[in-house]
Amino acid sequence: MAGEPKNKPSWIKPFELDAATANFEVERPAPAAPDDHEHQALAAELVVEGKRRGLFWRRLGSLGLAAAFAAIGVDTVSRLQDQIATDPMIGIPMAILLGIVAISALGLLAHELLQLRRLSRRAWLRAEGLRLVGSDLQGDSRPLISQVNAGLPSAAPILATQRTFERQDNDVLADGERLRLYERVVIEPVDRLAYRLVLESSRDIGVLTALAPYGLLDGLFVLWRTTILMRQIARLYGVAPSTATTLSLLRRCLRNSAIAGLADVASHALLEQAGASLVTLLSAKAGQGAGNALLAARLGLEAIKECRPLPFVATKQPSLGQLRKAILSDERAANILLQDDEELVRTKR
Amino acid sequence: MPPLFSWDLGLGRLVGGLADDIAELSGRALDNHLNLAVTGLRRSGKTVFITSLVHHLIDGHNLPFVAAVHEDRYMGAREIPLHDTRVFPYRQFHHDLDQTEPNWPAATETLSRLRLLIRARNPNRLTSTIQPIRELTLDIIDYPGEWLLDLPLIDETFQSFSEAAFSLAQTPPRTGVAQEWLAMARSIDQSSPVDTEVVARLSAAFTTYLKTCQRELGLSVIQPGRFTNPGEHAGSELLHFTPLPAAAEVPGSIRALFRRRFDLYRDEIVKRFYQDHFRRFDRQIVLVDLLSNLNAGAAYFADTQLALSMILKSFRYGSSSWLGRLFRPRIGRALFAASKADHVAPSQHAALKQLLELMIRPAARSARLEGVRPEVIALASLRCTDVVKTTHQGQTLSCLKGRRLGDKEEKIFFPGEIPPELPEAEDWTEDRFRFYQFEPRRLRTHGDNQHIRLDQAIEFLIGDKL
Numbered sequence: 001m002a003g004e005p006k007n008k009p010s011w012i013k014p015f016e017l018d019a020a021t022a023n024f025e026v027e028r029p030a031p032a033a034p035d036d037h038e039h040q041a042l043a044a045e046l047v048v049e050g051k052r053r054g055l056f057w058r059r060l061g062s063l064g065l066a067a068a069f070a071a072i073g074v075d076t077v078s079r080l081q082d083q084i085a086t087d088p089m090i091g092i093p094m095a096i097l098l099g100i101v102a103i104s105a106l107g108l109l110a111h112e113l114l115q116l117r118r119l120s121r122r123a124w125l126r127a128e129g130l131r132l133v134g135s136d137l138q139g140d141s142r143p144l145i146s147q148v149n150a151g152l153p154s155a156a157p158i159l160a161t162q163r164t165f166e167r168q169d170n171d172v173l174a175d176g177e178r179l180r181l182y183e184r185v186v187i188e189p190v191d192r193l194a195y196r197l198v199l200e201s202s203r204d205i206g207v208l209t210a211l212a213p214y215g216l217l218d219g220l221f222v223l224w225r226t227t228i229l230m231r232q233i234a235r236l237y238g239v240a241p242s243t244a245t246t247l248s249l250l251r252r253c254l255r256n257s258a259i260a261g262l263a264d265v266a267s268h269a270l271l272e273q274a275g276a277s278l279v280t281l282l283s284a285k286a287g288q289g290a291g292n293a294l295l296a297a298r299l300g301l302e303a304i305k306e307c308r309p310l311p312f313v314a315t316k317q318p319s320l321g322q323l324r325k326a327i328l329s330d331e332r333a334a335n336i337l338l339q340d341d342e343e344l345v346r347t348k349r
Numbered sequence: 350m351p352p353l354f355s356w357d358l359g360l361g362r363l364v365g366g367l368a369d370d371i372a373e374l375s376g377r378a379l380d381n382h383l384n385l386a387v388t389g390l391r392r393s394g395k396t397v398f399i400t401s402l403v404h405h406l407i408d409g410h411n412l413p414f415v416a417a418v419h420e421d422r423y424m425g426a427r428e429i430p431l432h433d434t435r436v437f438p439y440r441q442f443h444h445d446l447d448q449t450e451p452n453w454p455a456a457t458e459t460l461s462r463l464r465l466l467i468r469a470r471n472p473n474r475l476t477s478t479i480q481p482i483r484e485l486t487l488d489i490i491d492y493p494g495e496w497l498l499d500l501p502l503i504d505e506t507f508q509s510f511s512e513a514a515f516s517l518a519q520t521p522p523r524t525g526v527a528q529e530w531l532a533m534a535r536s537i538d539q540s541s542p543v544d545t546e547v548v549a550r551l552s553a554a555f556t557t558y559l560k561t562c563q564r565e566l567g568l569s570v571i572q573p574g575r576f577t578n579p580g581e582h583a584g585s586e587l588l589h590f591t592p593l594p595a596a597a598e599v600p601g602s603i604r605a606l607f608r609r610r611f612d613l614y615r616d617e618i619v620k621r622f623y624q625d626h627f628r629r630f631d632r633q634i635v636l637v638d639l640l641s642n643l644n645a646g647a648a649y650f651a652d653t654q655l656a657l658s659m660i661l662k663s664f665r666y667g668s669s670s671w672l673g674r675l676f677r678p679r680i681g682r683a684l685f686a687a688s689k690a691d692h693v694a695p696s697q698h699a700a701l702k703q704l705l706e707l708m709i710r711p712a713a714r715s716a717r718l719e720g721v722r723p724e725v726i727a728l729a730s731l732r733c734t735d736v737v738k739t740t741h742q743g744q745t746l747s748c749l750k751g752r753r754l755g756d757k758e759e760k761i762f763f764p765g766e767i768p769p770e771l772p773e774a775e776d777w778t779e780d781r782f783r784f785y786q787f788e789p790r791r792l793r794t795h796g797d798n799q800h801i802r803l804d805q806a807i808e809f810l811i812g813d814k815l
Contacts, residue, residue, distance in 0.1 A: 012744075
């Protein structure tokens, strides 16, 4: 053959298949790949590792805490032994009671740890999504999407959007295209609902801070309402809202707000300054209310980022500026931000 | 006996044409009119693209990547009748494709135009009180791909055109088929007075050479384009000239005649074509049939690359101001599409896209220079294959199930692989690239999976106006 390369060609010649003997199957949506826990855990660690600071002090603290608990345990057991030896009638029931308490505490701890793990798995899913979103290749997006699907709550509207996605999905789509389609069809409606929750909670906080007579009362109220918001958002994205996840979410959000918020604050500083001082002139409480509402909104946005199973690619996250406009009673801006999803809202409440 | 006076002075058409122009101008002033350039060489799939585009815009179904459709704002589209030009026969092509045994549209022989009105609800809640519905008028023209190669002639003189034609004719694979015409052109006495018989023989030899290059060798750089596809100029004397070796011009000689005919061809046919149809584009899609080029071989691949570079120099890229949009529009968005992507397995689309990106890099330079970043996709206007997986020598292969051109029934094929980089000399072995052509599948109303990425092309080209 003219021009035949010397090495064995790395390509296969075009050919026609014999339908009688060939073994073939028509391309269908691939089944979900089995969970590769080791791989995922490793990737999650890799993702988080970059952000971790002061690992040494954290380890030292954990060690100290574990030692303190161990000491308390040992002390309790020895006291119980003494008690059983001196007065078994009181000691034995007490031992049984403490045993029950210890077992339930351990169970609770395991449950909380499991939920925390779920939250941190989101980081892995997002990292994987980010890796695939620019890809023109095929084969990795369907397993990822089925994992994301499994993590979302099984509410009727979400199931409906998932069905719409399956209908629109196509065997020729590349990984990046399929993920963008999924984000727009399935995740975007959930986002809109989450923005609504953020907006409602910041309005509550703003109004009640302005009305509350004592400073301590606003503080408590803000804390209570923000916690509810965190739990609502977590539930919306399919992360079970346990105490540990709420606290972890609150901690991550506060940290991210402190870092990421700087840029936002810098760009809006002048505007905020002018606006807040104007409001403060009218009423110090109203100014405080506006400030608290914005803080809650920023925390809410951060919570959405933490709970979302995919990164923002095909859809944009609203900026604090847009949310501020919506909070500060611009009804039209709020409507642009949140297109009507009454059905979804009703189901989730 | 014909009537002595005819009352049909074409007034109706004239007035209608004027009304069309006014509608276009007002649409452009309000920024709701776009001229879409569907650019592509011969057999690159322009007509099928336009037919499928119009079908899907009218149908509004299976376009998940079009934002207006996704947001449930898309209302539909309809054809607007035009008066002054030949209207693109959409209904006929659509009818041909919407049959139990569908047929590909015949090769385009003449210019035609289509105007589409597209409506969608305004997504902007602030402006929607004033303008609840957005309307976009989209103008598309279809024309024989050969005519595109005429556009670079606008800046040529007879001398420069002749030099380029001679140097091209002396390089393979043209050398063999150009011999007869070359010998004839070199042997004649250019300063002799015009002899109609000599002129006829020379121009016939040149036309035969061009037609052989195009139809038998499958080459793309065919200049002048009307020699192989004359359209309404069939039989015109304007098409009777050939390039000549450099010589001094004597008045009344053959050379003088050919130079004059070339000038007329350039000014009357090419410039008018450009002025009337190619000056006012806002968006562009360039369709490239990479698979046929790979099938044809290295020389043809390079020839298409050269043709694309030559053609794209004729378009104006950049962003248009309000006034510019009215009188001197520029192409603000350019999309390069590797057409017939359904003729390879989806796993090859990434390589197809990458190869096209490399191939058009020189051609897209002028657009980049003006700040227009061209997008590249692998596209199939009308999908005619299914994807099938099979195992071959222990490897899982993505194959295609479809009816090959001329076959009676569907069969399964492994269509071959696309090199992700420009093929080197040793890659062009005899049987590496043998991509099949397929018969069309029926283009149904509300059908699923009828295209590949046509929706992404629509979103890129006109999505911002919906």
